[in-house]
Amino acid sequence: MDTRFLESFLTVAESGSMAEAARRLGITPAAVAQRIRALEDEVGTLLLSRAGRTVRPTEAGSAILARGRNILRDVRDLQALAGRGSIAGEIRLGAISTALTGLLPTILARLLAAAPMLDLYVVPGTSVELYRQVTEGDIDAAIVVKPQFAFPKTLDWHVLRSEPLIVLAPERIADRDPHSLLRSEPFIRYDRNHWGGRLADSYLRRVGIRPHERLELDALEAIAVMVSKGLGVSLLPDWAPPWPAGLSVAKIALPANAPERHIGLVWSRASSRIRLIQALQTVASQVSMDPIAG
Structure with a gap:
């Protein structure tokens, strides 16, 4: 099974739209649809159905959502382990809206200049949503607002602004x-x-x-x-x-x-992509000290 097909299915299921999934994946809607058809042919059943303008998982599609997320997470973990000699692999980073237009563009530009083999997937959302996704392992790290409660010991935090x-x-x-x-x-x-x-x-x-x-x-x-x-x-x-x-x-x-309001980076201490997160943290700290960011 090509994990790109599985990733496309999960992205469509989560976003409810072929067009939105295509935007997130950086490919055309036609390419997304082609990947979904290939996956459906491989598993032998329909995984998505249309309801007006919305695309929803079928009963079979819903049944494989959780397992599919685990498979992709395991694949990313293997890639991170294989790339221990260099800053390479995939990292899924969440960011609140003001970070998306403020801190994040400069952070990503510097990070990718230093580590061109790094694959980044950016997830927009609110601090509440992104914090939950970090704790559940759906994303690797997030730039969020610090909550008014203490972080659990399983998470680490670095203030940026x-x-x-x-x-x-x-x-x-x-x-x-x-x-x-x-x-x-x-x-x-x-x-x-x-x-x-x-x-x-x-x-x-x-x-x-x-x-x-x-x-x-x-x-x-x-x-x-x-x-x-x-x-x-x-x-x-x-x-x-x-x-x-x-x-x-x-x-x-x-x-x-x-x-x-404190803006910072939160991540899991137990993440298998900790080297990638540490590289991200180093660059983010440098950017946060720039006059425009302070």
Whole structure:
């Protein structure tokens, strides 16, 4: 069995779309469909069915999902063991949205320049989702927000960037006190399902501010655009650039001892790809010390 066919099937099953699977795998949708047909011919049954625009596993497909993930994980482990003399093999790296456009491009450019034989698969997601995937072994490491609980001893953590909470306001009211803005202006909340959003909520509770909520969103870039349009103010981390272009906003510092959102790399101590993760950590640490990242 060609493991590329199995990987294509798992990616389609997880994403629910041939087009999205093709984007993640870096091949055409036609190539994905061809791989799925070849796998179905080999196992002798249909593995996927269409329901409108969505592609779903059949009963047979669902039955092999977990075993298929284990097979691919074992193959990646063997590749990592075989490549112990050099930085080579596959690493699956998760990243939150602001890291995808901020820290990660520079990290990957430097890492691949130093280790061109490395194969990287990047998984986007929230900190909550990516943390779960690291703990379950679905991905090797992730750039996430540090949670407000202690990491288990099975995981390791390296902080890359600390981002203080700021009040983001339209430029026309930038001269006002940050707490006054949070109390009086319409409030665009950073989603409390995100660890960064929970940090902001904890701060509001600590200082006794009950804002007049207008919206709650999970995308920092979208919040910034809405603040720029005069829809309200927000309390969010001063994330790594780039920010959306053309904004008319002011970043207003909170009083002393404002909380910080810590962005870092988390991984399993028992990973068979620990050498690859350590190489990633070294490059990520170097990038985090660049002026643009700090």
